[in-house]
Amino acid sequence: MRRVHPVRHLFAWVLSLSLLSGCVRAVPPARPPPEDARTLTLIQDWEDARSLGDGALVSLAATAPDARVRARALRALARIQDAATLEPVLAGLKDAEARVRGEAAFAAGELALSWEPLLEAELSALEASLLAAAGTERDVDVRLTLVDALGRLGTPGAVTWLEERMREADGVEAARAAQALGVLARTRGAASVAQVSLAPAEALLAAERPVEARYAGAYLLATVKRPQALPALRRCLGDADADVRALCVKGFGDVGGPEDAAVLAGLLEDTSPRVAAEAARTLAKLAAACSGPCTAVDALEALAVRAKRVARGMPPPEAAGVEAPEGAKAPVETLARSEAGHALLALAQQGLPGFGRPVLESLRLALADAERGAASEVARADLAWLDCRLAAAMDRQEGTPKEVLGCGYGRIPEARRLALGLREVAQAKGQGGALFAVKALRHPDARVRLTALEAVSARPVPEAAAPVRELIEGEDLVVAGAAAATAGVLEDAAALPGVEALAARVLQTPGDLAEPVAGALVALQGAAAEPRLREWLQHPQANVRRVAAQALTRLTGQRVRSTRVALPAYTFRPPSAPARAGLVFRTDKGDITVRLDVEEAPLTSGNLHALARKGSFNGVTFHRVVPDFVAQGGDPRGDGEGGPGYSIRCEMTRRPYRRGTVGMALAGKDTGGSQFFFTHAPQPHLDGRYTAFGEVVSGMDVVDALLEGDVIREVRAVELSP
Template identity: 30%
Template sequence: MRGNTLSYGTRYLGRIQGIALLVGGAMLVGGCARLRPTADGELLGDDAVVAHARLLQMADTRAMDTLLVRQALAASTPSVRAAAALAIGQVSGRTLNHLARSLLADGDSAVAANAAYSLGLLRDTASVPALTGALGGRQSVAVEAAWALGQIGAPSRAAIEDALSKAALPEPVLASLLLATAKLRPVPVAQLIPFLRHSNAEIRWSAAYPVSRTLAPAGVRAMLDAARDESAPVRALAARALGRSATGDSLAAEALGALDTLARDSSAHVRINAVRSLASYGSAATTAVVALTADRDANVRIATAQILGTVLPPQRSVWISAWNADTAFMYRRSLLVSAVRAGAMLPALSPASADGWASHADWRYRAAAAEAGGSARSSSALLENALPHVGDADGRVRLAAYTAFATYADSSRFAWRNQILVPALNDPDFYVRATVLQALGSRASAAETPGILASYQRALADSLNDARIAAVRYLAAAWKRDSTNFPDSVRAMVQALKPSDDPLVRAEALESSIFSSWIAAPPGRRRLDWYQRKVRSVLLPALAGRPLSATIQTERGAMTVELFSIDAPLTVDNFASLARAGYYRNVQFHRVVPNFVAQDGDPRGDGNGGPGYAIRDELNRRRYGRGAVGMALSGPDTGGSQYFITHSPQPHLDGGYTVFGRILDGFEVLDALVQGDRILQVRIR
């Protein structure tokens, strides 16, 4: 999840950055010269260091080496065997599915659990019987087998439902099975409802999660009961589930009453979910929603401002009252967008106002004014609010303006191609160009390709690869849509482009036959000794019981983070290296979505910056519970410097984003963070 592409509940948490990944996989070497004791008393010699390094190298390059995996699984070192079992899933080693199935019975629970997790990553339908059998075995393996069955989805339905009918399951396995039903369509609501009365709050939450994501009337009634649960996380799920689209006419009045109560809940997370659902009831919820503009919690007020346009009329006076309720920037920024969407005009958007944001000295205010233009009901309002900012001196403000034009849901967008969007192909800001290229690509044509090629050439000097990837996507789309009109000279220009050394740009190009000449270009390579150094500096200390940890010192206090050096060693090393270099010092939390995530790591401050490279995903068995620390992405293998911390459990992110840490202390700081708050420093220990 990088930048603004990670939105509440669904999309990726990030953007694309450049990448430097690399290669290898070969024979394990022998010779145990030095032995290092691990926390379990395991002796880790040089041969095991090399084995771990080769497995890391293989996973980093996504180049499956079946001989290497088999040799690693035959090793005497437990941590090497466990890493090999995990690598099968990380590298999408479908040729080794049968081997992963056999590992479910391995005597080492870590190996067997990693094998089950890998089969879930691979979504191997042939593994359903083996995974079902594993549900009755060792608890750690059964938990992963249940998760894997959920990932496989429909072919696992009978196995999941049958297992849930058995009463003797350990509670962690039961919780994992309940969450697995969220992947089924339809969700077996009737079978889940009894678990909403379980004595264990975690079991109730695990049942409420899939039930809350369905529109089944029985599920909505169950969520009305869950709104009175003693557990705040369960009540938060109920609050989210009671939107107008779920309740229908028959349950709307009862649900509205429940939400009115939940909007006054002692938990801010519950109140945040409640106000979002209240918004779906329109004017019937006005009183309850407006009251939350004065909530004691800043993120509740921000969440309220974001949806206020759904319950308030466009009359200026009511919006002025809401504006005056809070002077904080993020509240007013959210309110500004809501007001424009509702057709109301606030003084902040008036050029004649002394408090006008359009000419504010702080770029964030000008960008917010431009952003608000993108919510306008009419193209004339969009032009009035966003057009003045396309010439702003700050690229982040120009980006907000061009984004408003690029995303405006009106056919008039295409009338702006030549006048507004096309000139931006030469903008100095790489992400302005990337955004415009993406917008133009929806109607890509052969006639525009010379200008796109020129923009690609300019992008070769960018530190990040967004504009290069966007240009390649445009050219591929133009070829697919308009190949008959491609002059031979233009096609020759495209095919004469030097193949990119960036694996992400290459991967995008190779989706289209217009880039067929790029196939022979090899990716870059990293030497094995690079990976060996990472094993010694990150993995070995963790295996010996001395994992790295971090303290994130913010304006609002400190958070202590346990780093998962065994589960995600390269990701932890990347984060630690950036922190030690001072990369995160004075960087803002550029994105805080209340009761979802707080995201940081972009020195630009608008969600579109990074270190100039990307790292591979290291998907692992860690889950996105409350306080999980994960890598922000825009797609597979696009992590860099941006990371996010979850306010509440987010099971839908499991297996999609690298979890590399968790908050141990400082949850009150996490909950208090507001978008724009700064990190003072990150210390690694």
């Protein structure tokens, strides 16, 4: 017997009565019935366990009567990211409800981003279904999600369609298509969009266009690495939006020439720290391409001159002839402030060729002058770290740690200086410094040992074999894993017993250990490693399975793929955060207030909220700062390799990475923990790949001012207004 819904029955009775009485009044529409809470809880449980519920989850995605349940089931399939669910995901693209079609399009894009690449047949099926859906879809939001999904897919057919939409669609869709092509160029290389016309992207840069369109056009032009893009990039250097200017500056790094240095030099003074940082980084890239007199180095030398004048309390050269008030001095702290500090950090991170050494020396002299006159401890600490960063760039030129041994005005601990220098030296050419790195393998500080292993891997020498074997057998599993990888590079057969013992521990430890150990097994055991790696294919942790599949593919020369394995019932799930949960990060430079996305990412938000309430972040540093990209913290080790001792599952949301988005750092699928990052600028290539679970609502100026080593004094859990 068909059941009559009581609300609908009541609505019909009232309407009939109104008609009979001759008085028709507007009747409020009936509220939709509440979602089935029990079903939604089951979907959450299956998602957390990476389970399909013996087919029930797939069935709900296709046949649940409530569109909200179908949509939620498709979101779970997007996060589980199993190629076996491709068919129901693609079927969702034909759902009657736009909400469901949007989630199906998002899930299709997530499958295209799978940590284990899809097979050709699966890619073809995705392309055909997405293009068919794009040909009939009329809902604007769903169309934009389809654009993103086709960009993530990146097949030739998808690229052709995106180029057509960039040329023919309206402003919003054309801009999204341009951005999708730019993301493809950034993640898979410029060759993936080599045949795409740049004229539509150039049209998006017109001054009368909305900032979103200008940004998308600049993003594509900055990532294609074509000289033909230079005229448009030169025009957009004066754009009113800082993010557009920064992208246009960035585009010169691969295709610019000496004639561009003078214009870029002016942007070193940009009031936006991310624009100034990109100008410094780009000039350093142009300097590396010089073979004779170098205008890029001249531009950076001018930066050093200005820095010296500021450090000595003098007006900049361009202000010569302007009489300053009596006794007035330029604040030396401006050298450490975000505007200058991030430019100097970007320059140091990029490095300069040997003939650019005088620039680095001049900048260090300016910092030393500024440090002597600085009024605050915060400024002095920043100046000390920037000095060490520049010193490490000088050491990279010579290939051996030398300048870092005495940098930082006595304010930077020895272990931190050595770790920095060794990491930079690992990027240098030649064998200089190899024996220094070997000696550092026995340093008492784990950070130094870890970076010494990087240096030894970059320039292997026989003297490293014995200390590397010792580290494989040590208690620090992060260092032991890196040592195993280094033993593989050294081809040290004597290290195999230690590597095998370490491999046995992969099954009982977080999945980060699997990658370096798998590489060592393949290098040292060859075909004999296959049985163990096939055992890993059944590991509950997705990243261990992924690593095993990749290693077996290299080992056998044939495509090996892991299968989905449901997590055990006792898998960690943190307590939920309150509905309006926020976190306040206290630093010496000010507070950063974050709103957590509790509704869309309950697991990730609850995890960070719970860690904050336990005091887990108090005293932890921001260990990684890349200007115009991210500031990353939350690692109790302080070297980028630590976590809380467990992993949480990825919770991909449809929140885009804009300026101030909070994301979860990963080492592979479902490897989140305690490390998080704040974005300095939009980062669309991170969308759908790393869990975005919050936003900075105040304190972005503090985020802009952060340098590596800045300490989180305290994190307070707060309730924010709606």
